[in-house]
Amino acid sequence: MTTPTHPPEPGRIAELRARGVHGVALTWVDNAGLTRVKAVPLDRLPAAAERGVGMSPVFDIYLVDDSLTASRDTGGPDGDLRLVPDLGRLTTLAGQPGWAWAPVDRFEQDGRPYPGCQRHFARRMTARAAEHGIELRMGFETEWVVTRDGRFACSGPAYGMTRLVELSAYADDLLTAFAAQGVTVLQLHPEYAPGQFEISIAPSDPVTAADEAVLVRETIRAVSLRHGLTPAFGPVHDPDGVGNGRHLHLSLWRDGRNLCAGGTGPFGMTAAAEAFLAGILSALPELLAVGAPSPASYLRLQPSRWAGVFQCWGLENREAPLRFITGAPDDPTAANAEVKCFDPAANPYLLVGAVITAGLTGLTAQQTLPPPITGDPAPQHQPRLPTSLPESLTHFERSTQLRTAMGDMLFEAFAAVRSAEAKLFDGTSPEALAAATRERY
Structure with missing residues (x-):
């Protein structure tokens, strides 16, 4: 399995724009149970779907109060992941005018699924x-x-x-x-x-x-x-x-x-x-x-x-x-x-x-x-x-x-x-x- 490389159809972007969407919230849930997010402007969604959005793996060891711990393979300032939105779940947010949402899968830089990704596990x-x-x-x-x-x-x-x-x-x-x-x-x-x-x-x-x-x-x-x-x-x-x-x-x-x-x-x-x-x-x-x-x-x-x-x-x-x-x-x-x-x-x-x-x-x-x-x-x-x-x-x-x-x-x-x-x-x-x-x- 490699990083998806299929950007959204141009018509989908136009549809979201017609609905007044300007930004897309890309979320994952960490090991503390908190929903974390990176957001991109709507025009950047095709690039995010093709190449992912960068994010440190350090959030896997954040606590509920945003303090940090460490585990054997996770912790510290090094490393980067790619957050790839699941466009099949792309949803215009009725409670947040101007926004759409999609959950992400997390991948290594070389396209391999990140072993710490909870959504991959499910x-x-x-x-x-x-x-x-x-x-x-x-x-x-x-x-x-x-x-x-x-x-x-x-x-x-x-x-x-x-x-x-x-x-x-x-x-x-x-x-x-x-x-x-x-x-x-x-x-x-x-x-x-x-x-x-x-x-x-x-x-x-x-x-x-x-x-x-x-x-x-x-x-x-x-x-x-x-x-x-x-x-x-x-x-x-x-x-x-x-x-x-x-x-x-x-x-x-x-x-x-x-x-x-x-x-x-x-x-x-x-x-x-x-x-x-x-x-x-x-x-x-x-x-x-x-x-x-x-x-x-x-x-x-x-x-x-x-x-x-x-x-x-x-x-x-x-x-x-x-x-x-x-x-x-x-x-x-x-x-x-x-x-x-x-x-x-x-x-x-x-x-x-x-x-x-x-x-x-x-x-x-x-x-x-x-x-x-x-x-x-x-x-x-x-x-x-x-x-x-x-x-x-x-x-x-x-x-x-x-x-x-x-x-x-x-x-x-x-x-x-x-x-x-x-x-x-x-x-x-x-x-x-x-x-x-x-x-x-």
Whole structure:
């Protein structure tokens, strides 16, 4: 695989110009879970697509506060990469007049894929699933809190129509922006915590799902700011309250058939779906380092808050980290699984790649699921998932499956960043930790 050399068609540039686009934001997500950007004028997009845009690899070891750490292969002022926009994802930004957006793949100067590129990792694992005859469909739910001048922007109750009425114009602009950008919204509603909302996006292939997780967050940010609102995507806004999740839904398909339905396994799963989900369930302690990767994530992961803190699964059980959903009886396409213990601090490309890795390990080993849990697992003596970032990192660093799939450079850079963030916030009070992270993502 070499650097793409196909510039956009002249008509595409003319179309963007007619829409008033003057600049294109080219984004990637670093190992701290932050979306980084380089922007080019619209007229420079053909050159960017053909030759890439230069960027230092040092951002792979930036922390959430923009301080630096180092890993064996990453760090220091040397080196340069080429950021190559994926023109298939080129989108006019409805919430940012004058701008378009495209995610990038990162390449070495000689055109080789950069081993530390998280988007390459997600694409590799999607291809590996295809080698097993598995097509994955994934979609994220994103939760956030909106404030105005430091106060919650609405006062209505959890899931209350009052809250939607209070911010009716804001919600309308969100839906309008997503429709204009070609993002299919399944649901938009007030959530449990004060000032909290959630949006669910239709499933797609894993790389597109990760791209849309980035686009969704930045669209929410843009629309919020235009309404005088501040969005907070951190794992917790109030350390004593319910936090923000970014749940991952997934289903497995083969030859147009949903493998999560129509089988002889638990609740109609096929053997392949059960084995894949069993692989995810058994790997949750190490996956937590990827999907709940901030020290603040563990303020959110508390029992009896529907965050999924015990290593178990269940049918429509919102206290289980792995929730199986059969959907309507007459709709076999609706069956899917939801992983609830992840949050918006996660890099979505790393997350989809890591989840596929775990699932394929289960598929290869023909793993089976333990009995499902009903009710609250807290009094049922289920094993607790890691309760801190250092604990989940211990599981991550022992994971041969994730090291092999990610490659040494990406694996070690990620571990270095998350270990450094654990040290950065060691001894910080819950209140200070929440304040330091709630608006960084």
